[in-house]
Amino acid sequence: MKKKAFALRLDPAVHAxxxxxxxxxxxxxxxxxxxxxxxxxxxxxxxxxxSKAPRRGRPAKED
Structure with a gap:
């Protein structure tokens, strides 16, 4: 599962x-x-x- 990254600003007391x-x-x-x-x-x-887990393995061959 790919995670969404973003900056989060917190009060230092909340972070602690x-x-x-x-x-x-x-x-x-x-x-x-x-x-x-x-x-x-x-x-x-x-x-x-x-969220759905990403598909694993090789992609299907195209004919």
């Missing part, structure tokens, strides 16, 4: 709190932020779902 929580839950700060966003969206009734 996310890093502490991520460390306690054995996640990266990035994975923790994604999880927190998903939880917040779900709480508001927004279904995000999961």
């Amino acid at each position: 709190a996310v890093e502490r929580l991520a460390a306690a839950e054995l996640r990266s700060a990035n994975a923790q932020i994604e999880m927190l966003l998903r939880e917040a969206l779900e709480k508001r009734g927004i279904d995000v779902g999961v």
Whole structure:
């Protein structure tokens, strides 16, 4: 699954709190932020779902 990269500016205190929580839950700060966003969206009734994994292997031959 390809991830969308973008710059995120956070208050240093918020970033430190996310890093502490991520460390306690054995996640990266990035994975923790994604999880927190998903939880917040779900709480508001927004279904995000999961993106499709990319196709693997060689492309089909054209005739």
